[in-house]
Amino acid sequence: MPPRLQVDRLTRRFDGAPVVDDVSFQVEPGQVACLLGPSGCGKSTTLRIIAGVDMQDSGRILVDGQLICDTDFRIPPERRAIGLMFQDFALFPHLPVRDNVAFGLPGGFKANRDRVGDLLERVQMTRHVDSYPHQLSGGEQQRVALARALAPRPRILLMDEPFSGLDERLRDGIRDETLALLKDEGTAVLLVTHEPQEAMRMADQILLMRRGRIVQQGAPYNLYNAPVDRQAAGFFSDINVLTGRVQGALTDTPFGRFLTPGIPEGAEVDIVIRPQHLRIDFDRAGQGPAPTAENGTAALARVTRARYLGRDSLVEFATDAGAITLNATVPGVFLPPPGTPMWLMLRRDRVFVFPRG
Template sequence: MNPSDLLGKAVLSETIPRLELRDVCRDYEGARVVSDLTLALMPGEVTCLLGPSGCGKSTTLRIAAGVEAPTHGEVRIAGRKVADPSRSEPPEGRSVGLMFQDFALFPHLDVAGNVAFGLTCGKAEKAARVSELLARVGLAGYDAKYPHQLSGGEQQRVALARALAPRPAIMLMDEPFSGLDNRLRDEIRDETLDILRDEGTAVLLVTHEPDEAMRMADKIALMRRGRIVQVGAPYTIYTNPVDREAAAFFSDVNVVHGVVKDRQTETPFGLFLTPGLVDGADVEIVFRPQHCRLDFDRQEAPVRPTVEHGVPARGRVARARFMGNQSLVELAMDHDGSILKAVIPGVFMPREGTPLVLSLRRDHAHVFPCVNQSRVADPWERHVEQAAE
């Protein structure tokens, strides 16, 4: 069945969101697990709901699907309200496709029977749709096989074909690729998204893996403790995180602490502007290991500060590891003994104890207020304060 049969002409508009969650909350036994969640999906757009296990991602997906009702807020499909606290249309009334990590194929049905299960059209039309989809997912000629005769990747393709068969306006996917090995996962994932985009389907995909979200999504909704904390394109989310926790979710980060004075913060790596923060506020300078530069500590020709990399700070190698196409070097910094990490392309394996100087890309560093403002100043800060006195 075409989605327009269920949703009317509104679903055909490219300007109306296929799926909207407006101020959605969900409570369980008095505990709020989804809070004030607002999200919109446009036709042909892949949105990844990304966050750690237990943050409310799957609950949000079930509310969108109609498996659960919101405690507060509403769900709209193509502008039409399908759920609020007083009523909730069932999944079959929403033109949504569902894909889960366990595939959920019917073992007593062959491949053709599984794909055709949700179709209500005539026999000839049903057979044509099944044949079309099996060809699209690379399983032409598999009609009579049963799930137990298929590999994991083939089962995944059958599950995709079955979900696509009714031409859903929206596809909801709960970590559907997690059961596949890495090589097969990349192949199946890319093929699946190509098909969904070709169909103009709006996709909401739940994952806890940042790499998967970065690879798949047109838009990422970063979720934490039941709330969406940041929404944007993968590049934006990665390069402009909303806070330290958001930055750390995508990769390792280094953190240097400081205290605001006259709208700036002094650190071992030079001054950082901190406008909008009051004097005495604790701040965190956050930067990724891949945005660091290492140089040997040459006393006769010291590394000089630059506009791009700021002031270099000295440390000694605590550990160095080769990671395949890059090296990870950990330094114990002279100014406070803290461990900072640098990722260097290729092979770079200095011995433990080797003195090096570390500098960072200032344009890739982020300044955030420290969450715990009662934090005790570190040795560097005490050194700065004593020098000022």
């Protein structure tokens, strides 16, 4: 069975510079895939090409195994069975909710009363059926826009930063409601966002983009726990970085030696660990914990600042020589005063080693 959406070697150039560069991926029916990356990396351009409002310079797009677009053949946007949902919702201000949802359906609201009513019930907007967009909150407008996008039963739904305009306190709940409805409909979804947490929360598959190319794709768990490079690791969370040089497939650090197989002799490497995986132990008259296979060698550092962030505390450290600064997050309240000596260790199973550059 072919994938619902297949993008094959898509390229788009502006003024000779590639904005989308040899992009390929697939989305299955009922799957939520997320194009994730910083602003300007080519996410929205990729979405526009799939929707049919922009044209690629090379590559092709297939839906259910059928070609909808290459450089010679192009099905018009309105005939692609692809729905669109934008950041600003794009509701028609002169139409009530019922007619906004029914817009584009043959016969309008009168001929599709049951479908419109069902969708409004599922997005909890039945009591607003006669309201106009200006009478709705941002979250309510988002629900109406989702119902309208799903009303024609599109095979694919494209969503461009659909939650970025919502209040942060509402966002998680509305995202969860949206995801549940999309799963019920069995629609293949391609979501564009620059927020890693949104991608982790919603996506079955993340496509991490950088400078027009997909640098890594897979399940959220895999991208978070096996990043392809330092930039990928840092995109999903704060990181600590140590630098070193390979000697005999090993790199020496104040925290012991790290294996660096496959990296050329003498090459510089980045040793990366997230703040939550830094282990902390108290100083005992200048004595620290013994080295272990799990945590390596402990290094003495001093607290430079500690802040309580709500769920956890962020503690900043500097080694005695001052050459290395590291951040650690600790659950709950942990606020040692500046200057407090503590021993730090790096969980070896949570360390990433990448060639530098």
